[in-house]
Amino acid sequence: MTTELGPPDTGLAGTLDDRSAAGIAAAVSRRIRSGALAPGTRLPTVRELARELRVSPATVNQAWRALAATGAIVARGRAGTFVGTTAQAAPVAGRYQRLHSQSDNTFRIDLSRGTPDPALLPDLTAALRVLAREDAIDDLSATYLGEAVLPDLETTVRADWPLRSERFTVVDGALDAVDRLLNAHIRLGDAVLVENPCFPPFLDLLSRIGARAVPVGMDESGLLPEQVTEALTRHGPAALLLQPRAQNPTGASMTARRVRELTDVLAGAPILIIEDDHSDGIAHAQVRSLGSRLPARTVHIRSYSKSHGADLRLAVVGGPAAYLDPVIERRMLGPGWSSRLLQRVLLHMLADDTARATVADARTTYRARAATLRKALSRHGIHVPPGDGINLWFPVADENAAMISLAAAGIKAAPGGPFEVTDNHTDHLRLTVAALRDAEIPEVASRLATAAAAVPTYRRIRRA
Numbered sequence: 001m002t003t004e005l006g007p008p009d010t011g012l013a014g015t016l017d018d019r020s021a022a023g024i025a026a027a028v029s030r031r032i033r034s035g036a037l038a039p040g041t042r043l044p045t046v047r048e049l050a051r052e053l054r055v056s057p058a059t060v061n062q063a064w065r066a067l068a069a070t071g072a073i074v075a076r077g078r079a080g081t082f083v084g085t086t087a088q089a090a091p092v093a094g095r096y097q098r099l100h101s102q103s104d105n106t107f108r109i110d111l112s113r114g115t116p117d118p119a120l121l122p123d124l125t126a127a128l129r130v131l132a133r134e135d136a137i138d139d140l141s142a143t144y145l146g147e148a149v150l151p152d153l154e155t156t157v158r159a160d161w162p163l164r165s166e167r168f169t170v171v172d173g174a175l176d177a178v179d180r181l182l183n184a185h186i187r188l189g190d191a192v193l194v195e196n197p198c199f200p201p202f203l204d205l206l207s208r209i210g211a212r213a214v215p216v217g218m219d220e221s222g223l224l225p226e227q228v229t230e231a232l233t234r235h236g237p238a239a240l241l242l243q244p245r246a247q248n249p250t251g252a253s254m255t256a257r258r259v260r261e262l263t264d265v266l267a268g269a270p271i272l273i274i275e276d277d278h279s280d281g282i283a284h285a286q287v288r289s290l291g292s293r294l295p296a297r298t299v300h301i302r303s304y305s306k307s308h309g310a311d312l313r314l315a316v317v318g319g320p321a322a323y324l325d326p327v328i329e330r331r332m333l334g335p336g337w338s339s340r341l342l343q344r345v346l347l348h349m350l351a352d353d354t355a356r357a358t359v360a361d362a363r364t365t366y367r368a369r370a371a372t373l374r375k376a377l378s379r380h381g382i383h384v385p386p387g388d389g390i391n392l393w394f395p396v397a398d399e400n401a402a403m404i405s406l407a408a409a410g411i412k413a414a415p416g417g418p419f420e421v422t423d424n425h426t427d428h429l430r431l432t433v434a435a436l437r438d439a440e441i442p443e444v445a446s447r448l449a450t451a452a453a454a455v456p457t458y459r460r461i462r463r464a
Helices: 021-034 046-053 057-070 095-099 124-133 136-140 151-158 174-185 200-208 225-235 256-266 321-331 340-351 353-378 399-408 438-453 457-463
Strands: 073-075 081-083 167-171 191-196 212-219 239-242 272-277 298-303 315-319 391-395 428-432
Touching: 021 057, 046 057, 057 073, 095 200, 124 340, 124 353, 151 167, 151 315, 151 340, 167 174, 167 321, 174 200, 174 239, 174 272, 174 298, 174 315, 174 321, 191 200, 191 225, 200 212, 212 225, 225 256, 315 321, 340 353, 353 391, 353 438, 391 438, 399 428, 399 438
Parallel strands: 191 212, 191 239, 239 272, 272 298
Antiparallel strands: 073 081, 167 315, 298 315, 391 428
């Protein structure tokens, strides 16, 4: 049950001295704690409250986002924004936390991690030794000044960047880029189109800022244009968040035809497009960008974590100045920039023949391991669609039963549930084949075949 709290009287206008975002958030929080705003109370819209308090909508938006981050208020799409029913409760564990809930080493084979094989990464220490000999470390370590991205690194990435970009910057990985873009441009209650299934941290980030994730179905070529069209009409989204190749978890990659279809659909929609190309270097599919046809609205992110090492924490971001300048300016009030020393390490490895050969070998190895597992599964009558990257999206009869079946055999997989945007979904597991050895594949395929058919005990009893 909800209580209407309509305009213009919220009880704040006559008593609020501090009409900054912090003051508004504090006043609403006090009224919630005192019981003046009961759980389930419907709050006015941002514009309604801005008119009541005679402040800008942006000020109210900032206050609403701060309250939503604490769970004090909850956005329910077009239904409105409401006082949370458990405003003081501990935050619910995110999807990403549920995905990696166990950190023990009791499994002999771990297919759950979503990370590259450490043995197939280039040697960071070799790059550091070379830079030390060139005195490049001393050149970079003593200044707070300079550009956020090394000019030589920007020149290198521009050479094969898939769209015309006004601005480039470097941040601490792809998720850092997505987080900063969402915080800069998405407001409480905004709809954001996402792939379904979707990378769980994307959904957690949207939830934290009070945005609505709108699921769009996929096939082996990426987002389905007809579903994008429907979502644009029904939800009026502010942004689209997608992975153009080696999509996690499905491995899908956009084709040139799909790019044309999607950009035709999106041409008249003034939304921000965020592309996370997280598998550059280890994906076989050619990178394709909606920005090749919609450059004024597309921000493209290229991560080097899977190809060159997660501890580099580096991703290059390119796109329109209108979208990236607010991110760059806000970041200068915090960390400022990503280590230029690590940028120099990456730049060296992008040019070094040995490092390039290592990444190329990894790309070939990952593809071979995935193909070998698919072939072994086909012998058990299980056909997994082809994909790119290091993950397989594996269908099962029952997700929990399959996880238990594999655990009994000492094998860990990632549950599919956290990847699904809606509760109404089919059962899957996400399998990471990056570190799977050839000798392990026959047994893993056999165990997976058994797990795919596993059903809960209660279902077996009911069938009997």
